Amino acid sequence: MKGRIFSGVQPTHTLHLGNYLGAVRNWVRMQKEFECIFCVVDMHAITLFQEPQALRQNTREVTAAFMASGIDVSHSIIFAQSQNRVHAQLAWILNCVARVGWLNRMTQFKEKAGKDRENASVGLYTYPVLMAADILGYRATHVPVGEDQKQHLELARDIAQKFNNDYGVDCLVPPAPVIGGPAARVMSLRDGTKKMSKSDPSDYSRINMTDDADTIALKLRKAKTDPAPLPGAEVLDAKGAVTAEAEAARPEAYNLLAIYAALSDREIGDVINQFAGREFSAFKRELTDLAVAVLxxxxxEMKRLLAHPGEIDAVLSQGAARARALSEPVLKEIEEVVGFLSA
Structure with a gap:
């Protein structure tokens, strides 16, 4: 094994195609190379108010998505963050290591808090420290991250290094990033300049992992395009990637082509050459067939699992026990380093 992976997803909405292509599918592949811990981060979710019953249902739904996508629970750990108190306890210690200036530089807090920053929860502000506890509490060596989380991972590394330096130990492991591959950033079906998002008010902006074949077909048929035929090899650079100028001119076209490439595990250049000059209507039919076959x-399987919530809860319970077994010794060591008395 190359090391230990930790990653998580917030249970705030139904998972969609972007989550699958950008994260979950890659996690399934990583199981062959890494020891993997996958967390439904419900503690992160409540930094913004969540309706309790919806939070419970969404936690089960995210777990079902992990399982249905191919995460092997006999090998990898799946659990809900709140089921392991180590996360909260370690986060407090790390809050006392992190510096206010570091948190003030976190751009995601500024984006989520918006102009009414004074009314944002303290949890939203210290969210990156809890994320550091998530990772450092398992001595994870690698963390899959997108562009929006790279800054938080750097903070986790800074916290680990400062703790080690402050106490003269080599206790916390600064994690390395694992950057997502092709199609790690899937864009909205309604606006190719915006990332596909669970929070978009239009359900037609995304393909949910629970959508049936008819719904997938409808959403792709309604997906925004432009009147020109699909582009050809002239839009590719010397490395076979789409030029920035071409993508900026036709973002929706390249988003759909990139989705096809990702679903078929092919390079974008190969897909562009295959469909060059074709009309969008014909391409969308082929994309629909592919999306239905994969998703x-x-x-x-997600619907089957959600109809049997006891099966999901058992997986989470077993995963939480395994997570605690890994993280509790780490917390105990950290508490001894800090100078806490044993319980």
Missing amino acids: GPIGA
Whole structure:
């Protein structure tokens, strides 16, 4: 094994195609190379108010998505963050290591808090420290991150290094990033300049992992395009990637082509050459067939699991026990380093 992976997803909405292509599918592949811990980060979710019953349902739904996508619970750990108190306890210690100036530089807090920053929760402000506790509490060596989380991972590294330096120990492991591959950033079906998001008010902006074949077909048929035929090899640079100028001119076209490439595990240049000069209507039919073939079985298994919540809860309970077994000795060592008396 190359090391230990830790990653998580907030249970705030239904997972969608962007989550699958950008994260979950890659996690399934990582199981062959890494020891993997996958967390439904419900403690992070409540930095913004969540309706309690919806939070419980969404936690089960995210877990079902992990399982249906191919995460092997006999090998990898799946659990809910709140099921392991180590996360909260370690976060407090790390809050006392992190500096206010570091948190003030976190751009995601500024984006989420908006202009009414004084009314944002303290949890939203210290969110990156809890994320550091998530990672450092398991001595994870690698963390899959997108562009929006790279700054938080750097903070986790800074906290680990400062703790080690302050106490003269080599206790916390600064984690390394694992940057997502092709199609790690899937864009909205309604606006190719915006990332596909769970929070977009239009359900037609995304393909949910629970969507059935008819819904997938409808959403792709309604996906925004432009009147020109699909582009050809002239838009590719010397490395076979789409030029920035071409992508900026037709963002929706390249988003759909990139989705096709990702779902078929091919390079974008190969897909562009295959469909060069074709009309969008014909391309969308082929994209629909591919999306249904890949996502259909996942959605069906998710629905089966969600109809049997006890099966999901058992997986989470077993995963939480395994997570505690890994993290409690780390917390105990940290508490001894800090100078806390044993319980």
